[in-house]
Amino acid sequence: HLVADLQSTSDDNYLLVKTQTELDIALASEQDLRDKNEKLEKKIELLQNELKSKEFNRSNIEKEYADMRKNDSLKIKFLKKTLTNLRESYMLFTPLFAIDDFLKVFASILDLKQKIDEQEKCLERKSFEKNMQQLESEMKRLSSSDSDVQLKIELLKLSSHNDFLSEQLLKTEQKLREQEKDLQSLKMKNIETTQHWNTIKMLFDENSKNSNDRKNSKAIQTERNLVDKATSTEMKSGEKSDDPERSPSEKSSPKHQMPTRQFDPEVFAHALSSQESLKMQLKQALNLASARSALLLETETRLAEAHGRVRSLEKSLEDRDNQLKSVKDAKPDKTTTERKEDNILSITIASLQNLLLEKDTTLSRYRELLEAERHEHSKIHEEHLSEIKKLKKHVEECEREITKKDEELRKQPKKEDFTSKPSKKVETSSSHSDSDDSNKSGTAEKQNIESTKEKKASDPNPTIKLLEEEITKLHLQLQEVSDREKIWEKSLNEKESEIHKLREKLQTTHVDGHEITENLASRREIEQMRALIDEKDRHIQDLTETLSHFHDDQQKFMNDTDINTTEEVTQLSVELNRCEASNRILKTQLDATKRQLTNVTQRENQARDLIKNLKAQLIRRPVISIKSESLMSVREEQLRKRNQQLEIELGDIRDELHRQKVLNENRRAKSASDLHLWDKQKRWQQTAEKLKEKLNEREAELDKLRATVTTAKNSIARLEREKHILEQRRANHYCTSASCPNLHTATGGGQSTSGKYTPADSPESYGTSSATPERNHGGVAAVEVLNESNRELVEALKNRVEAQQRKIVALELEGKGSNALVNEIEKLQDANSNLQAQNVRLEAKILQFQLENDKLKHGNNSELMLKQIKHLEDYITTIKGELIRAKSGLDTSKETINIEKNKNQQLEKTVTTLRTMIDKLKTEQRPKS
Structure with a gap:
């Protein structure tokens, strides 16, 4: 055994x-x-x-x-245009020299033009002085001549000759204007062709930049040589051609040296300041290199629009030059200033064109830099995205592994329940194991003990064998359980380490997300961005409003020729260019800030999505143990709280954004209304100043008119007195004695004019009785002609006084400030001009009547003088006889002689006064007409 x-x-x-x-x-x-x-x-x-x-x-x-x-x-299009231009112009208008040389030549031509104009002025003055001397000599000669009739005839001839010369002058002025228009059209064509060649150079220079530096240097040298040769040939051909803008001094120069360009110091300083501002703005643009490609395209379109505006302004300036030249012919004293202003305008336009070309080159340079930076930024962005995706995949894999291991752990205790058997030693080992295993082993042991007692009762020997076998089995089971415990402990340690790693990764991801949100969605940055956007919006609105007002003022400037000058045009063009440049820069900055805002919002949304995904992943994650559940629940609660805080902050930020938008809109509306009111006030001030100037002018005219009215009234009163005196003299001339037979007929009703004593044998009675009817008839006709001429003069003067009084009333009303009477005043002025024309015609008729009267007087003078001489001789003899006869008769004869002398003297005085009045009226009407 x-x-x-x-x-x-x-x-x-x-x-x-x-x-x-x-x-x-x-x-x-x-x-x-x-x-x-x-x-x-x-x-x-x-x-x-x-x-x-x-x-x-x-x-x-x-x-x-x-x-x-x-x-x-684009290059093909421009080359096609060049081909068409070359075919049309046969290589005549294609400049092969540089723009700077062209501008220098243009400046030299303008200088020569000024010199020629000054020479022309000197010649005109000399010719004018000669003509004045001739006229003075002729006037002296005419004044020396006794005959008034010849003088008047010569005056009429001179007036007709003057009219003829004025007509010829108008015709020559029209021809001059047409020639100037043709000249300006040729200048515009030349400028357009130069701009076309400049654009082609810009296009092909971009390709040359991409090639090697050596090739570029060689190509530039060859091009310069070709340009020098072409300029030399073109200068030679240009000397032969009849160019109206080239002077003889320029043709005679053998080496064709170009004169140096004369810049205005103000324009040069402005160009330097604009270049410095461009440098600063380009440095700022390098910091905002994320979204410059689209903005560059927009700037190119705006530059094209600016070129078009510059061309339109040049055309308008040329039209203005034509108007100024037409005014220059009428006003020769102002020609020097206007031509200087034309030169300044041309120089400023050339400087503006140079500035635009420099801007194009700088934009093309910085475009490449911006594209390179954009490429780098895009690469970095893609790398960050790839890293985020890798982290996401790694997190998902870890979660899958955790789920697999959890499932394996759940399956293993189920298998152990089927294989476990009861024993006494299990109770000792179960104390070290879990509570679930101890309960199950206790129940199994009870069953085994009951079965062994039954077997012992039946067989005593086999029970020992069975017990030994059971002991061996229990040893084996113990070893298996211990091995499994070791394996479980290892797996638990590994899982805990993995869980620890995953928690660290989650913490790092949360920290990164928190940093991203803090870096991108922080309140300070958002507020700064808002402030920048608001300031730029305000500035852009101000600029747009100022631009609109400026365009309105420019239209008024084009219409009002009397107020604005060419200096104001240059200032306005400079201001327009400044406003457009600042507007473009601000728009680019605004677009960049807007795009940054959109990027910030996109990143915020991405961060939110990441948080949501992480939350979902945390929720989906299975529970491993009670300890891990408690830890993760705490972490989740923290994250939830953090998320809620972030959402609350986002809501607050949105509310603040909305409030700030409303406030900014209100501020913009207020600022726009204030600007509108300021502009209105400025315009009203300008109009008030203009009206004040007009009022002062009209008051000066009023004073002059009042003076003329007073003189006219005095002259009318004097003429009426003289008329009355002449009528009395006429009555007295025909009936001076009491024994006059024509007394009743002359006085009209038998009224005696004089109660003085006249003897019967007086020479007056003798003369009147013995005078023939022919003499009486001639004297009456002469007096009637004088009376008619005097009446016509009085009526014309009365009409003129009435018109002047009306004009005075209208001017007084206008001085009071009634704007509604401006049209009526203009109508009255037209009527006044018509009346003045009629006045001139009536004066011409009066002159003709006077000539006829003088002819009649000269025709009848010989007979009348003889009769008067005889009458005076008889009168003298009778007076001598009466002096001898009686002393009383002497007194009467002396009185009659004195009366006759006084009559003749008074008649001569009236004639002279009438002539002086006519001359005065003519001199007064000539400057007005």
């Missing part, structure tokens, strides 16, 4: 060793398979990353190919 027992124990030991070795081999093979699986997964991830990088490179290559195709298509 002992030998058999020993053999059985040895066999059992061998079996146990064998099973143990097989288990070790199985575990080692399982571990190898897991290592191979991990290596394969790593290879798969590497291949996927390579695939993504290749796809990204392919997309970049496709984009570059598309950009190249676009550039090539």
Whole structure:
């Protein structure tokens, strides 16, 4: 029996060793398979990353190919345009020299133009002085001549000759304007062709930058040589051609040296300041390199619009130059200032074109830098995304392994329940094991004890054998249980280590997510971004409003020729360029900030999604033990609290954003209304100043008109007095004595004009009685002609006084501030101009009547003078006889002689005064007309 027992124990030991070795081999093979699986997964991830990088490179290559195709298509279009231009112009208007040389030549031409204009002015002044001297000599000669009739005839001839010359002057002015228009059209064509060649140079310079530096340097040298040769040939051909803008001094130069360009210091300082501002703005643009490609495209379109605006402004300026030249012919004193302003305008336009070209080059340079930085940023972003995906996969794999191990642990105790049997030693071992195993072994032992008691009662010897067999089995079971306990402990330790690692990874992921949220969604950054956006929105709105007001003012400026000058046009163009540049920069910054905001919101959403996914994963994760459940529940509660806090903060941030948007909108509305009111106030101030100036001018005119009215009234009163005196003299001339037979007819009703004593033998009675009817008829006709001319003069003067009084009333009303009467005043001014024209015609008629009257007087003078001489001789003889006869008769004769002398003197005075009045009226009306 002992030998058999020993053999059985040895066999059992061998079996146990064998099973143990097989288990070790199985575990080692399982571990190898897991290592191979991990290596394969790593290879798969590497291949996927390579695939993504290749796809990204392919997309970049496709984009570059598309950009190249676009550039090539643009180049083809520009080359087609150049071919058409060359075919149309036969290589005449294609400049082969640089823009700087062209601008220098243009500046030299403008200088020569100024010199020629000054020479023309000097010649015009000299010719004007000569003409004035001739006219003065002729006036002296005419004044020296006694005959008034010839003088008036010569005056009429001169006026007709003056009209003819004025018509010829208008025709020549029209021809000059047409020629200037043609010249300006040729200039515009030249400028357009230069711009076209500049764009082609820019396009092909971009390709040359991509090639090697050596090739570039060689190509540039060859191009310069070709340009020098072409310029030399073109200058030679340009000297032969009849170019109106080239001066003779420029043609005569043998070496064709270009004059240096004369820049305005203000323009140069402005250009330096604009360059410094561009440098600062480009430094800021390098910091905001995330979204510059789209903005660059927008800037290119805006630059094209700006080119179009510059062209339109140039056209408008040329039209303005034409208007100024037309005004210049009428006002020769202002020509020097206007031409200087034209030169300043041309120089400023050239400087603006240079600035635009510099901007294009700088933008093309920095575009490449921005694209490179964008590529780097995209690569870094993709690397971060790939790392996040790897972490997610690793977390999922760990969770799967945990679930598998949990299932294995659940299955193992079920198998042990079927294989376990009762024994007394199990009670000692069960104390070290779990409570569940001890309860099950206790029930099994009770059953075994009952079965052994029954067997002992039946057979005493076989019971011993059975007990021994049971003891051996129990030993084996104990060994198996101990081995399993060791395995479980190992598995538990491994799982706890894995759980610890997973917890560390979760903590790191949470920390990273928290850092991302703190870095991207922090309140300070959001508030800073909001402040930047609000400031830029305000600035852009202000700029847009100022631009709109500026365009309105520009339209008014184009319409109002009297107020604005060419200097104001240059200032406005400079301000427009500044506003447009600042507007573009601010728009680019605003777009960048908006995109940053969108990126921040996207990252916030991604962080939220990550938190949600982690929460879901934590919820799905199975429970391993009571301790782990308690720990994870605490962690989950912390995460939930953190999530709730973040959601509350997000809600607060959104509310604050909404409030700030409302406040910003209110502020914008207030600022817009304030700006509108300020602009209105400024405009009203300008209009008030203009109206004040007009009022001062009109008041000066009013004073002049009042002075003329007073003089006219005085002259009218004086003429009426003279008329009354002449009528009395006429009555007295025909009936001076009491014994006059024509007394009743002359005085109209038998009224005696003089109660003085006149003798019967007086020479007056003799003259009147002995005068023929022809003499009486001639004297009456002469007096009637004088009366008619005087009446016409009085009526014309009365009409003029009435018109002037009306004008004075209208001006007084306008001075009080009634804007509604402006149209009525203009109508009254038109009526006044018509009346003045009628006045001139009436004065011409008066002059003709005076000439006819003078002719009649000269025709009848010889007979009348002879009769008057005879009458005076008889009168003298009768006076001598009466002086001898009686002393009383002497007094009467002396009185009659004095009366006749006074009459003649007064008649001569009236004629001279009438002539002086006519001359004064003519001199007053000439400057007004």
